[in-house]
Amino acid sequence: MQIHQVLVTASPGDAITNSALELRKLLRQVGPSEVFARYIHPDLADQVRRLDDYDRHRANWTPNDLLLFHASIGEPHVYSFISERPERLVLVYHNISPAAPFLPYDPAFAGLLEAGRQELAALRDRAVLALADSQFNADELIELGYRDVRVARLIIDVDRLRQIEPEPQMVEWLDRIEGPVLLFVGQLLPHKRPDLLLKAFHVLVTYLVPDAHLLMVGTNRLPGYAEALELFRRELNLGAASFRGSLSDPAWAAHFRRADLFVSASEHEGFLVPLIESFAFDVPTIARAHAAIPETMGDAGVLLPPEDDPILMAEAMAEVLGDASLRSTLVARGRKRLEVFDPDVARAALLDHLLSVV
């Protein structure tokens, strides 16, 4: 039995790619397993195979073989490949971002997201099993008519994250920052609402905690949107807020170790991995009650109501920064919350799900 995985795009730091590589470790315990992608970042060339070379890398076909497809943006080539392969298909769903917020900045990308949703709907009858990493995602698949939908927790190796050695120069730079540090980790995309985060931070430093800093870590894949955010930051004179771009693992770890608070203003997440990462690094969290965020956060962070309210958000930031007992309660709850996402439990559950359809 061989179980291969297919993605549209493999790039470093991408949640779907990370999840596929993590899953491969597990699947290789069962049989041959490779990760194939249509577009591969050069840094991953030795880890991920080209989809066009699928026939060269697979073993002879057997009726028990499974193909795991991580659904994301629309891609006709990948879609026709998935549709035509004889292997039984398991769909893995991490959510597809809503297209509408992208329209003003990148209409072509909005089109790809929309196509991704259409492909997702069209694969309904092809899939023998659908795995979603949150109930929110599972509900979307059930809505689309998928029959066998199960929630399978993401495999997040918290111990590995904690063992990443922070980059010394970055640690030195971060240690020079005086005052509390707020951290946001996520791509600079409209549905993650970095604009609302900047508004809340503006309220925070203007009226409540003047010496606070905000570090925003994540790639900017919409240049027009990133420029607008940078201009907004400058016009609000927020010298203490900075866009840190995408970071290497050691630099990323240094940021989590320095952070006093993780904040997200996002209004659409299929899971929100940085919450788990914050729990792993004993960083208290604030986020808004949208999509899968409440079920990921549980009671381990400050869950703000869904409305756009930069003042309430800033007050919550000030409260967590200023109340030591609240902070230690949140940190303790975060550690406890990690038990729900225990990677060994997640691995075992995932294997059970896959083997049940073999």
Next chain:
Amino acid sequence: MDSPTAIDDLIKRLRDRVEERRGRGLYPADLEADLDAHFERIAAHRPSPYDYDQLRQRLSELDEAMGFSPAHIVYESGLPGGTALHRSIGKMVSRQTAGILEQMHRYAEAMRDVLREVVVVLEHPNSHVHAELLGQVDGIVERLADFERLPADSIVGLADLRRRLERLEAAEAARRFEPWYPNERFEDEFRGSRSELLARYDDLAARFDGCDPVVDLGCGRGEFLELLGKRGIAATGVELDPELVKAGMARGLEVIHGDAVEWLAGAPSGSLGGIALVQVIEHLTAGDRADVVRLAAEKLRPGGRILIETVNPQSLYVFSHAFYADPTHDKPVHPAYLDFLLKEAGFGQIAIEWRSLPSPDESLEPVDTNAERVNRILFGPQDYAIIATR
């Protein structure tokens, strides 16, 4: 904080605190709306999201993908005997396959051509053109806003500005003309000697008998003032050229240094008995000519007189002799126009006197009526005086 509901309590406490701080005025009332509007303004002005290079790259990929051919059909199969089966099916339907491929090719070519055109159309009216146009529109809007800020009586204000501008231009022209010779020498040479002028204007001075006080606007060397004085008429002169003012004062005349039209505008209404403009009106701008007549009607008392003496544009002789000999002459003024202006300003008893006939030696012998007609046109009176009563 021990239970999940404690988070709800915390949110409630934070909400109450926000309300309390709003009540105290800590947060400005429009803070959120201002922040939202600020970001929306920036987002609306972001650069074009289109990457045309990428679009062209995709187009060339489309070209490469267009090689539709039965040879690209893959017959391999994982099933035993599948490949041979697919091949024979392929052969059986090859005619139909070729037909479909041909139709697809025609469709794809047409589609590619349309896309190429669309890329060109999209790319060319690009953001820099838009930015330039928007910049121009901004400029126009700003200028419009300037006009809108003008007070309600701006039309009156603009008319006043126009008049001042004309006067400034005239004054500037006069100021620039500063000959190195004394004006008095020029007057001697071209207008005649003092005694000649005294003889020439004696009859005109008599028209102001009983019209005290008289003002002579643009009095020059002051001969007309002298004549008025001899007749016992109280008279004042206004003259722009300071040298001529000094010369007049030296002869015991009352001469004021200044602009004639401005001086008249400042005189009290109904305060004058007579106003004289002797060889002056042809030096004024069109605006000042009209204004000086209107002002005269205002400043003269009822029964007061105005006398305007100037060159006669109906005589062609004038243009070959006197008029263009003076470099400061602007335009000759037609008697019909002065007649019109005076009537419009409310003057009555308007009379025109023709003066300074050219020497008979210069005109044609009046041998017949034709010669007389030509003489009237070519050798008509060089000056005229128009006299009107308020």
